[in-house]
Amino acid sequence: MAASYISVPRDLTKIKSKVMFNLTKRQLICFSVAALIGVPSFFLLKQIGSTSMAAMGMMVVMMPLFFLAMYEKNGQPLEVIMGHFIQANFIRPKIRPYQTNNYYAALMRQAQLEKEVESIVRCSKENVR
Template structure:
């Protein structure tokens, strides 16, 4: 009886289209061949066969890498895009910033007091006293 291994995670299985290759591989190999083969025939006469073949291989190598290389389920262009983002586009040091909720509440309280004084038309008390007052005295009322 024949034994065929079946992978447990079927999400990593890719659909093969033709010649046991995926659509992505067919497109990459086809585009590499469309650029590499004519280059070989154009350069074969002037520079020689071995040099033309080397130029063809160098031109087709990126297409081969795009078709075949995959790491952690990501193709090569996504890996390169992430590397460019990390190395060149994003800042090296990202400062740790927090939102101080207490400062926001205090600022809003100060603005509310200013609005209250403007609306009621009362004179504003000494700002040093407002900081230490903490709501024990009403503005404009003398200390006892």
């Protein structure tokens, strides 16, 4: 009699609850939206051209939703990864110089400002006399 083994993942946080057809809720939603967009596009493209062209067009329309459903890297879905990519490459500045808030420099700036205020007050008192 042969022993059968079941593989158990070591990290239980990576396990996702399956809803139906061994798919997660996210996958079901994305596949449903892909079908709702892809099937009508197939029939519209079939009227314009050939069946093979319509099938290719349907695949082009449905692929981004399949990627949204299935792709995940480091526990982050595709839209989060794309958001980080857009932030890093287009929104945030490219050069971010390192700046420290030196406490000694802050004290020196404060002392300089106090000297300036004191000299302004002294000049205004002399002008009043």
